[in-house]
Amino acid sequence: MEIDQWRREYVSGGLSREDLLETPVEQFDKWLQELTPAGLKDPSSMSLATVDASGRPSQRIVLLKGYGEQGFTFFTNLQSQKARDIAANPQVCLLFPWHALDRQVIVYGRAEELGRAEAETYFHSRPRDSQLAAWASHQSEPVASRDKLESAFLEARKRYPDEVPLPDYWGGYRVVPDTVEFWQGRASRLHDRFVYRLQADGSWQVERLSP
Known part of the structure; x- marks a missing residue:
């Protein structure tokens, strides 16, 4: 079969506005907990997209090491390509490709370097x-x-x-989200997509997007 004919229907479930929790982190936690019975390998793996000083994008897989209302954390070499990109432009994007449940979560936000004490605790x-x-x-x-x-x-x-x-050149980042999308595959490519957008008062506005 030619590659342009590779396709399948997404029939794992649906997502409605009534299903969603108040904040994107609460919704993320709900979906993450549902991955264990699904047997998904490396559920904490995520694609981190960055842009360098010239505007050239790049991405790589990193592992999520913590999350909460403050954001999503990961650790790395602070002299790596990703760290240099973040120094030039702290706006990043995270993608969690949870294919086993026909789901994706996309996080847009600002990467902030973690304190050395937090990096030390995780490193050890x-x-x-x-x-x-x-x-x-x-x-x-x-x-x-x-x-x-x-x-x-x-x-x-x-x-x-x-x-x-702990090496001086090793630490971590917290991605503080301002926009988070939850994508649920559906049959006939009529997918369910909901996006949370951070408001000035700290609340989250939720809207459905066309697939």
């Missing part, structure tokens, strides 16, 4: 080898070979036989 909750990898990898920079990368990892292991300190 990671597996030890993941902490060491943060020292071995200069993320987004060229590396001569896989051997060089693995040698740097072994050097870090020798350098820090006990507690691994």
Whole structure:
């Protein structure tokens, strides 16, 4: 079959205005909790889209590590391409592609760097080898070979036989949302789409979008 003929109907369910909770974070939490029985792998994975100083967009998969009414958090190397983009333009977009339930959540907002104490707490909750990898990898920079990368990892292991300190160049961001869309696939491409928009008084306005 040719690629332009690859298609299926979306029949997992629907979404109505009455289904929606008061805030997008409450609605996000509801949908996230429904992923566990669906058996979705990596439910916390999300596509992070950024734009650099020249206006060139890029995106990559990162893992959500926390969420609440203040926003959505993730951690990374602060010298990476994504971090450089955010320094140039803090407006970002997150996409959660939950195909198992024919759902997507799209978050638009501003990325703000987390404090070092919060980054430290999360960093030390990671597996030890993941902490060491943060020292071995200069993320987004060229590396001569896989051997060089693995040698740097072994050097870090020798350098820090006990507690691994948080690198100065490692931290996190909170994406503070101003617009959040919930997309539910429906048959005949008549999908349900609802968008929350933040108002000046801190409340959220909800409206249905055409598919």
